[in-house]
Amino acid sequence: MKKLTQFTLIFALFAGILAAEAPFDARAVDALVAAEVKARGLVGVTLAVVRDGKIVLARGYGLASLADRRPVSEETMFAVGSVTKQFTCACILLLAEDGKLSPQDKVAKYYPDLTRANEITILDLMNHVSGYPDYYPLDFVDRRLATPRPVDEVIRLYGTGKLDFEPGTRYSYSNTGYDILGRIVEKASGLPYGEFLSRRILKPLGLEHTTYEPDTAGIRFAQGYSSFALSGPEPALPEGKGWVPNITPGENGIAAWSEKDITYLLETGTTPDYDSVGSNMADVVINTGKLPAQDRDAIAAYLKSLPPRSGKAPAKKQ
Numbered sequence: 001m002k003k004l005t006q007f008t009l010i011f012a013l014f015a016g017i018l019a020a021e022a023p024f025d026a027r028a029v030d031a032l033v034a035a036e037v038k039a040r041g042l043v044g045v046t047l048a049v050v051r052d053g054k055i056v057l058a059r060g061y062g063l064a065s066l067a068d069r070r071p072v073s074e075e076t077m078f079a080v081g082s083v084t085k086q087f088t089c090a091c092i093l094l095l096a097e098d099g100k101l102s103p104q105d106k107v108a109k110y111y112p113d114l115t116r117a118n119e120i121t122i123l124d125l126m127n128h129v130s131g132y133p134d135y136y137p138l139d140f141v142d143r144r145l146a147t148p149r150p151v152d153e154v155i156r157l158y159g160t161g162k163l164d165f166e167p168g169t170r171y172s173y174s175n176t177g178y179d180i181l182g183r184i185v186e187k188a189s190g191l192p193y194g195e196f197l198s199r200r201i202l203k204p205l206g207l208e209h210t211t212y213e214p215d216t217a218g219i220r221f222a223q224g225y226s227s228f229a230l231s232g233p234e235p236a237l238p239e240g241k242g243w244v245p246n247i248t249p250g251e252n253g254i255a256a257w258s259e260k261d262i263t264y265l266l267e268t269g270t271t272p273d274y275d276s277v278g279s280n281m282a283d284v285v286i287n288t289g290k291l292p293a294q295d296r297d298a299i300a301a302y303l304k305s306l307p308p309r310s311g312k313a314p315a316k317k318q
Contacts, residue, residue, distance in 0.1 A: 026057045037061045043225050043233055044072040064222040075209060077221045085178050087197060089126050091185045094200050100188045110184050114159040120167045122184060125177035131163035132176040141239055148241040155179050
């Protein structure tokens with residue numbers, strides 16, 4: 001299956017990466033992206049290019065919707081899908097700074113009935129090394145994922161069976177773990193996930209065009225599309241409520257943000273210094289010194305013990 005879901009392209013091109021003697025040609029890049037969007041049959045794309053800390057090109061290409069032929073604009077909102085996992089990790093670490101939880105807390109503190117919950121930690125979930133099987137192994141939404149379910153039921157279905165491997169001995173991507181993390185955010189904060197996210201991250205950063213569980217029928221939202229075999233793009237089936245830890249429709253959101261917010265973050269320098277969930281994000285928070293000392297020391301030791309992301313198992317944790 002070829003997936004044509006609309007997406008956001010962010011090109012952060014810094015002086016240290018680009019050759020100094022090669023001036024940036026915005027017109028050439030603009031023409032190249034426009035040609036690629038057309039040649040590849042993409043529906044819509046938004047692009048931001050940064051050089052020397054300044055936005056040198058920002059524009060949309062194609063359509064936000066084939067149905068009404070709306071063009072992509074700087075305010076068009078794109079679902080960011082699993083990039084939301086970074087936000088979920090940030091929420092967890094903010095709660096750790098608040099003293100409401102520790103990344104070393106066992107899952108049993110919040111879900112005592114899950115498999116090996118008295119051994120698996122919050123940080124294991126963040127780093128995809130818990131062993132809980134992923135409920136979303138395919139790259140499209142099937143009938144099961146399209147059916148709404150209470151999130152705690154999803155967690156029970158996929159968190160109470162046999163683990164895929166011994167906790168901490170392998171890396172394996174797991175949406176199940178992030179459903180659990182989303183609910184831990186709610187239990188520890190006493191707030192719905194979206195409200196905590198908005199209060200502690202989106203509003204403080206001034207992200208006025210980024211939201212949680214937006215109205216996807218609104219004119220600002222880009223419709224996602226998929227293509228099977230030789231067929232043309234068709235509207236992508238969304239996950240039913242209760243699945244997927246993301247910022248649009250779905251259990252913990254699917255975050256949606258626009259080019260306007262992306263360029264704002266890049267221009268103001270408020271973009272986080274991490275590029276993936278889990279260990280990189282934890283590294284940043286450790287270095288801020290805001291976490292309790294015992295948590296910083298524990299996370300630092302934990303990061304050194306993590307298995308390689310190749311999936312090969314190191315020596316089993318004692």
